[in-house]
Amino acid sequence: MIFPHFGHTEQFKVYDVEDGQIIKETIVNTNGQGHGALATFLQDVKADTLVCGGIGGCAIQALHEMGIELYAGVSGDADEAVAMLIEGTLPQINGQTCHSHNDEHHCGGHHCCH
Template identity: 60%
Template sequence: MKIAVTYENGQVFQHFGHTAQFKLYDAENGAVVSSQVVDTNGSGHGALAGFLKDHQVDALICGGIGGGAQMALAEAGIRLYAGCQGDADQRVAELLAGTLVSADGATCDHHHGEHHDCGDHGCGHHEEGHTCGHC
């Protein structure tokens, strides 16, 4: 199984479409056997699902993610665990242990400069549950 995590400084990066790196984990028999950090080389929202498919990713752990990207991942057959935050390695361990919880309300629509409510996915720009206009 190959798992990707939106990645920045050891943490789950909170905006799928803006991630500059993924940490890719190869897992066998419920344990990580190898991992590597790969650059997205500037791939944006639309290209990231293809980038992950090209890397034969089976599951993605991320923070906020838009509806279009969710559909592209589903079409690519990649299982999505959204609304995650904190230590990337710990989230992967939880996924492998069957205890990782994917948060509802992790969709984040950052388009057209509109304000949005990031709900509880912890976009890092405001206190939990408050509306932010950082986009």
């Protein structure tokens, strides 16, 4: 299931896709990293696309800087969402979908504003 708040994600399911087919699926633990650090974590596992639930502006900025394409505001089964992504039918929302923060907060070691 897709976790509803990106910054508190404890695990990601990583899909390797070639020629429109999933060739490998792996569950990876984030080891308690949060918000901005998760973007670096995704870069380290060589992710090029993120399908997630709620996400704030700081994380969006970090993902954008790392060249990771974003499909935000998604809920439900991860396998179904990835199948839709591969088919080209997953709606793309690449803006802020998490509004549970105040206007400003700290992510990782830096200060971000929404």
